[in-house]
Amino acid sequence: MGGVRELAVPFVVPGLCGVAIRDRLKHLTSQDEMVLRAVGEHQGRLSSSDLKARCADGHDHSAQTWATRKRELTTLSSSRIAGAITKATHDQWALARRGQAAHIQKLAAGIKTLRHRLSLPLGEKGTKRAAGGYRSKSEWFRESRRLAMLEARHTAAVAEWQAGRVRVVRGGKRLLNTRHHLTQARLTEDEWRQRWEAERWFIAADGESGKRFGNETIRVTPDGEVSVRLPAPLAHLANTRHGRYTLTARIAFAHRGAEWADRIEANRAVAYRIHLDTERGRWYLTASWQRPVVQTIPLETARARGMIGVDTNADHFAAYRLDRHGNPVGEPHRFGYDLSGTADHRDAQIRLALNRLINWAVRAGVAAIGIEDLDFTAEKTREKHGRRKRFRQLISGMPTGKLKARLVSMAAEHGLSIVAVDPAYTSMWGAQHWQKPLTTPHRKMSRHDAAGIAIGRRALGHPVRRRTAPPPHDRSDRAGHRTAQAEPGDRGREGTRPPTTDRPPGEPPPNGKRKRETSASNTVRDAPRTQQRVQDSLTHTG
CATH class of the missing domain: 3.30.420.140 (YqgF/RNase H-like domain)
Structure with missing residues (x-):
């Protein structure tokens, strides 16, 4: 066991503190869909420009630059929408930084492994903990070229990390690359374009505690009525007061609906997001909120x-x-x-x-x-x-x-x-x-x-093996407890090990017969047949 690494201590995983539920926006009119598309496109452009500005700031980002970006967005939308966009931008930039750090770590691990294998003689066998040498000179040469490539990538990634540059694709890198492989994806250019634009829309709003129904931008009433506060350039599309547009669809959350209703009736914060599933042609609304951290x-x-x-x-x-x-x-x-x-x-x-x-x-x-x-x-x-x-x-x-x-x-x-x-x-x-x-x-x-x-x-908290070593002295447990499964308060813990015959020593078998008949004694011999047994006269009664 000398080569066994130290094991980490088991722990109780903390519970999640976020909740998200979703329901479909059914029976939308053509006017409803037109308004939602217009809002998504407008706020999506604002989100793209804000993300570009945040990436350009890099390490120079500060509270002052954030306030400047938010003021510029407010004139084109509203204060609440601008706050939601800048918060989403910061989250996306932080996620890109974590992905960049993981990429650098992966490159470093690959470089370490290649250097080790290239340093070994050809054909040397590996172990369970480390790979061996390469099989041939051609394979050694190919992997040496790969090592040079990984080192170049690692150097460039570290330089970008130190400079604070990240690479983010709004809409997803995978969907962007699908544009070059439409035949394999079984998509037409128009279908891909619709999916690409829908992924880049931004129709979301953060919740606000103390506000009516927990959200002023996207408001959902207890009876399921959904209304959206339109940005300033689209205020002419409103069909209700205060620049709001009310959808004809009604929401009824089947999952956690009671919990959601309790929150909005108490004016507690609930965040909403509206998005389009282009494959099914359906609109959905997602509600999310935070729970108090549950003590494990x-x-x-x-x-x-x-x-x-x-x-x-x-x-x-x-x-x-x-x-x-x-x-x-x-x-x-x-x-x-x-x-x-x-x-x-x-x-x-x-x-x-x-x-x-x-x-x-x-x-x-x-x-x-x-x-x-x-x-x-x-x-x-x-x-x-x-x-x-x-x-x-x-x-x-x-x-x-x-x-x-x-x-x-x-x-x-x-x-x-x-x-x-x-x-x-x-x-x-x-x-x-x-x-x-x-x-x-x-x-x-x-x-x-x-x-x-x-x-x-x-x-x-038990060891994996079934039993500890048997006691060294005798069948009692004076040298230690026989099993690793029993705790100090358990009955029978100090008892002896059951015999192999499945019965206590000294008791007869279940059928009442011994497995072997008792043999005659070797020290007592039978008397000769000619000798007569004589009765003691003192006990003779006549």
Whole structure:
């Protein structure tokens, strides 16, 4: 065990503090759609110009430059719209900076791996922790060229980071590149153009506490009436007072509708966003708000009623229930999903599998679910895994970030906590200590099922292995407790180990017969047949 790295301590994942719900804007008239398109296009242009100005400022950004940008936007819209646009700009710039830092880190990891492999002799074998040398001179030469390319990219990325320059595409880089591959995307130029313009629109407003129904720009009444405060150049399109346009559609949130109604009736802040799904030709309204930060329960409280350990795989969750001592209970469970197809299909598959997992956890009566704290950011590189393209595609397709966010939010609604553990060695040690002992003619244990047990035991604070070393003195526990599963207050903890015959020593077997007849003594011999037994005269009665 000298080469085993130090494991991170399990922790309870904090709950999410944001809520978002969505409903469709049905039965919009042509006038309604025309107004929404005009507002989106106008405010989208303002958002693009503001983002361009923020990127140009770089590290020179300050409260004064922000105030100047907001004043310029206010003359073309309103103070509230200008505030929403500048806030969205700052969030997008910060996201681009985080992506830039991750890109630099990924390039540095690739450069380190290439330098290591290029320094080794040709054909040298690698280990589990580090890759070996390249197989041939031609491969060595190709990778040396790639090293030079990565070093150049890394130098340029670091220079941009230090200068404060970021690259942002409003509408998305992927959709922008789709313009050059319309045939593969099965889109016409007009369809792509409509999708591109819709993604660049800006019809959103931040909530304001104390204002009527929690939002002055996009207002939704308790009976579902939606009205939009138009920017100054479009005020002539208003159909109600104070420059507002009221839509004919009505909103009725089926999910969390009561919570949303309580907020707007109390004039608490609710943010809204209106967007168009060009594929379906439908308009949607999304409402979002922040919840108070929920205090996570202590780790010992989460462990009190046992745990469900979940091993995340490319096509299923392998889950096993454990009691608070770390003993497996019942049979393994698997919840499959299919991550092929569109993003909406993948998201629906993940939500369905998580819903089945959480419902089973509620029925089992546990208080927490243990899951690996997975992060494949540094594990997907071509330099680390080389020719293992299918493996890289496998781990790249696992939605670890979205999975954790969805699991935390969905579990919180059922009163379940999520305990994150270090993923190191869970599959290897689970298969080593649990796969074979739990395999029976009627139960087929896979490596993933055993990994679920290892994850659950680690979340409970127990070691992965099944037993500690036996006592060195005798069958009593004077040198220490025999099992790692029992706690000091448990009955039978100090007892001896059950015998292999499944009965206490000294008791007869269940059928009342011994397995072997008692043999005759070797020290007492039978008397000769000629010798007669004589009765004692003192006891003779005549």
